[in-house]
Amino acid sequence: MKRIALLLAGALLLTACAAAQPRDTRVTLEFFQFKPEAVETFDKIIKDFEAAHPRVDVVQNHSPTAESAIRARLVKDDIPDVIALNGNSVFGELASAGVFYDFARAPIAADVSPSIQRILDDLGTHRPGERNGLPFASNGNGVIYNKDLFARHGLSPPTRWSEVVAAARRLGAAGVTPFYATLADAWTTLPAFNALAGNVPAPGFFARRTAGKTTFAAEYPQVAAKLRELFGYGQRDRFSRTYEDGNQAFAQGKAAMYLQGSFALPAIATYEPDFEIGTFALPATENPADTRLVSGVDVALTLPREPEHPEESMAFLAYLLRPEVMTAYAREQRAVPPVENPPSDDPALAGLMPYFAAGRLTGYADHHIPLTIPLDQLLQQFLIDGDQAALLRDLDREWDKVAARRS
Amino acid sequence: MRTYYWMVIPALALFLIFHTVPVLQGFYYSLTDSPGYGSYDFVGLKNYASLFADDRILDAYLFTFKFAVVATVATNALALAIALGLNARIHFRTALRGVFFIPNVLAILIIGYVFNYLFANSLPAIAQAAGIEALSTNILADPDLAWLGIVAVAVWQAAAFNIIIYLAGLQTISDDVREAATIDGAGSWRQFVSIVFPLIAPFFTINMVLSLKNFLQVFDHIVALTNGGPGTATTSVSLLIYSGGLEGGEYAYQTANAIIYFLVIVAVSVFQMRVLQRREMSA
Numbered sequence A: 001m002k003r004i005a006l007l008l009a010g011a012l013l014l015t016a017c018a019a020a021q022p023r024d025t026r027v028t029l030e031f032f033q034f035k036p037e038a039v040e041t042f043d044k045i046i047k048d049f050e051a052a053h054p055r056v057d058v059v060q061n062h063s064p065t066a067e068s069a070i071r072a073r074l075v076k077d078d079i080p081d082v083i084a085l086n087g088n089s090v091f092g093e094l095a096s097a098g099v100f101y102d103f104a105r106a107p108i109a110a111d112v113s114p115s116i117q118r119i120l121d122d123l124g125t126h127r128p129g130e131r132n133g134l135p136f137a138s139n140g141n142g143v144i145y146n147k148d149l150f151a152r153h154g155l156s157p158p159t160r161w162s163e164v165v166a167a168a169r170r171l172g173a174a175g176v177t178p179f180y181a182t183l184a185d186a187w188t189t190l191p192a193f194n195a196l197a198g199n200v201p202a203p204g205f206f207a208r209r210t211a212g213k214t215t216f217a218a219e220y221p222q223v224a225a226k227l228r229e230l231f232g233y234g235q236r237d238r239f240s241r242t243y244e245d246g247n248q249a250f251a252q253g254k255a256a257m258y259l260q261g262s263f264a265l266p267a268i269a270t271y272e273p274d275f276e277i278g279t280f281a282l283p284a285t286e287n288p289a290d291t292r293l294v295s296g297v298d299v300a301l302t303l304p305r306e307p308e309h310p311e312e313s314m315a316f317l318a319y320l321l322r323p324e325v326m327t328a329y330a331r332e333q334r335a336v337p338p339v340e341n342p343p344s345d346d347p348a349l350a351g352l353m354p355y356f357a358a359g360r361l362t363g364y365a366d367h368h369i370p371l372t373i374p375l376d377q378l379l380q381q382f383l384i385d386g387d388q389a390a391l392l393r394d395l396d397r398e399w400d401k402v403a404a405r406r407s
Numbered sequence B: 001m002r003t004y005y006w007m008v009i010p011a012l013a014l015f016l017i018f019h020t021v022p023v024l025q026g027f028y029y030s031l032t033d034s035p036g037y038g039s040y041d042f043v044g045l046k047n048y049a050s051l052f053a054d055d056r057i058l059d060a061y062l063f064t065f066k067f068a069v070v071a072t073v074a075t076n077a078l079a080l081a082i083a084l085g086l087n088a089r090i091h092f093r094t095a096l097r098g099v100f101f102i103p104n105v106l107a108i109l110i111i112g113y114v115f116n117y118l119f120a121n122s123l124p125a126i127a128q129a130a131g132i133e134a135l136s137t138n139i140l141a142d143p144d145l146a147w148l149g150i151v152a153v154a155v156w157q158a159a160a161f162n163i164i165i166y167l168a169g170l171q172t173i174s175d176d177v178r179e180a181a182t183i184d185g186a187g188s189w190r191q192f193v194s195i196v197f198p199l200i201a202p203f204f205t206i207n208m209v210l211s212l213k214n215f216l217q218v219f220d221h222i223v224a225l226t227n228g229g230p231g232t233a234t235t236s237v238s239l240l241i242y243s244g245g246l247e248g249g250e251y252a253y254q255t256a257n258a259i260i261y262f263l264v265i266v267a268v269s270v271f272q273m274r275v276l277q278r279r280e281m282s283a
Helices: A002-020 A036-052 A066-075 A089-096 A114-122 A147-152 A161-173 A186-197 A205-210 A221-232 A243-251 A262-269 A310-320 A323-333 A353-358 A375-385 A388-406 B002-029 B046-052 B055-087 B093-105 B108-130 B146-171 B175-183 B188-199 B201-216 B220-225 B237-247 B251-282
Strands: A027-033 A056-062 A082-085 A134-141 A143-146 A277-280 A293-302
Touching (some): A027 A036, A114 A293, A134 A262, A134 A323, A161 A221, A186 A221, A186 A243, A243 A262, A262 A277, A375 A388, B093 B146, B146 B220
Parallel strands (some): A027 A056
Antiparallel strands (some): A134 A293
């Protein structure tokens, strides 16, 4: 009985395939990507790919709220053919739910640096040993600074926490806003938080927290205090400015430093700053050798668990992952190719490249915190009211609640 | 008799397919640990048990009820006052009625973003020029004041629709009743209290019930103005269901929250109808 049913299903499937895809017809792939600023770059890549594959049409689909959009599509079982998403905790949750392809069976990206691939795999996979996404571009999460203002006030990029504080004070005393802060958008607290959380607490904090061996209250007071001090050097209306305001204001030279990752560089560039932009890793301690750069997978590529057009989707993915395509993308989008010893001649990224070359990288701490904990909003609240004990208590309590719900 | 059933059945079918079935589906998912896609397991009533121990849910309920009650009272007071004005013999009456209805045809999100800009830039600039310290910063960035900004936008937008209902009500009052009252020597306040308000009581009931129900589901205003912030100060229940369920990956847990909230709103609406209708009859 079962065999007949299988046979029947197989026959149906065959006829369905034959009906849906007669030979010599074009295949249309939907390429879903999350970066509004990279639409044109991807259009160029798609054009080149289509020229080499006349049978395949690639349609780019981008959404400003891509993570909600992709979830809604998943709920409807309507999954795009090729997907590009930020390598963050949403990616990890989707991968863990088993909706993405397992590339461990079909390795197509041999050139990717293993340490960067590990950052992506660590976000979560469906089953241990699976590989549910491939890195396409990396980012560096440091401090963006205005080289002209630094030179005018005799400053060089700080390498110790005390030098950060001294630079901010000197700029402030000279009437220059040290940091442009955009706290109306709660998420803009995260780049600075990640730089501090990735460097101040001892490594392995989240594993210990999960095992119940430590708490935020025990290990995060310094992170909170330093975060508050940094944003204290922001401009007066810091709580009512948004990310877009910040990109524009920084490009207009209204502040010396901007606590954002390299992903903000293309957005700043659209306002055509008339000064040179530099970057440095935020030093969180007094020992320069300890400073590690927070880096993540800015763009991760993946396919649905069961691709509708496996051959064509894989061909497009392989094309995207060609070293020359990744490098060209990285140059236009001010990103770092996820390969060993990444080449980059971008002067704005020069301050971060030594960390990539030496492998002094650490992942985003916030990717270890379940998404349902409103980390960014708790940090925003803390920066408004300055109640450090409440922040740490809320983090611990939310963590325990989520752990209890999911056990 | 048959024919009447055929008139009713299509509507009933649409209601069942697009309302009742999704609700039942939601209830099914609320008994699982599904993130909305992929594989999931049954967890029984665990989500419901966790809900009652979650202080974020409680905070969202408190905020939403505070907001809804204040906005409902303010909207109806404002709408009734404007409707009385628009029902009086004034110049440009028809044009003014049109003007006051405009906020209702604008999308809340668009209004929200416009007001967001006004609160962030225009209002502080005006307040600084006028020397009003309390308003010289963006009130949406202040956890204690942000909800008032949302109330202001919500009332401004919602009053339009309530004005129309009150106007319709006021036009059902025939002139002879008022004339009789005037001849008996009743002033305009006395007329309002003893004649006009009791006669439009059914309209008051429907406005109160609909306003409260709509404000309890407040979502668009908050997305456009504060997105639940600063911190979590203006997170309404609907926003929490959306952000926790769709952005936070706890679809099943927030679906359980939605089921409970549905029951709460039904209970509140029924209670309100009972009380207000009884008042209508005694009046």
